[in-house]
Amino acid sequence: MLNLERLRTLDAVARHGSVTGAADGLHVTTSAVSQQLAKLEREVGQQLVAKNGRGVRLTDAGRLLADHAARILSQVELAQADIEAQRGQVVGEVRLAGFPTAARGLFPRAVAGLRRDHPDLCVRISELEPERGIQQVLRGDMDLAVVLDWNNKRLPVPGGLAREPVLDDAADVAMPADHPLAGRAEVGLEDFAADDWVSWPAGEFCYDWLVFTLRSRGIEPRIAHLAGEHHTQLALIQAGLGVCVTPRLGRGPVPDGVVLVPVRQPMLRHIYAVWRTDAERRPSIRAAVEALREAGRAVEGVQAY
Structure with missing residues (x-):
């Protein structure tokens, strides 16, 4: 009978594409993943993985068994859900x-x-x-x-x-306190066509959203600085290095010298x-x-x- 944990290991290799990725996902060592794969190969009597450069690839038999493993593990998940639901306890x-x-x-x-x-x-x-x-x-x-x-x-x-x-979650525009628009009750993004922007890192969903949104308002954004953390973005605004969109969830204290102004056309996450x-x-x-x-x-x- 096929061992469920070894099938789980093969499934992880198929999903992550590498022994290292599987080990990270399963929170075990790469050696443990390799040992489980070797035992599974002995159980089925066929080679399931082969070296591919510095990594591994699934053989035809490996892909076939990995497909079955995914379905088996899904059924195990459903069984666990049903048992928990019947017991009704969290x-x-x-x-x-x-x-x-x-x-x-x-x-x-x-x-x-x-x-x-x-x-x-x-x-x-x-x-x-x-x-x-x-x-x-x-x-x-x-x-x-x-x-x-x-x-x-x-x-x-x-x-x-x-x-x-x-x-x-609503978002506001953050700007230095001496910005010409800092005293407004509300602003539009088009008001900042001439400003430098502080943004999330390129390639992230929110970066793509910011570029898309500014361009939809007729602005070709001048993105001067990239920072993943909102606290870092606000520190850059405090230093007078641009403006940014800052959502309210998890924002925390706003640094001195930074003003937040709502947007006329609300931006919601x-x-x-x-x-x-x-x-x-x-x-x-x-x-x-x-x-x-x-x-x-x-x-x-x-x-x-």
């Missing part, structure tokens, strides 16, 4: 991923609520950008991810994932949770989603500008 472990401001603005309240209401549930959190969070959920390395899109640019969500809204549909019935997933929604409602109640 127990076990749930792994949450979230982009930085969600991790800062939502996770402390949500995880504390889960610990209070469900003491037998172990919650583990990781900070991941939305695209990577979705990938980790699809791979089974995370149970749930908090991701985002914008009101004018959607983040593609692959099939096989369920989703539920957590909150809508739609923040939602995603998880695999085959885990839909797990009470731990439903409890985590509800805890995030409660945290979102609390944030919405205090972040009105």
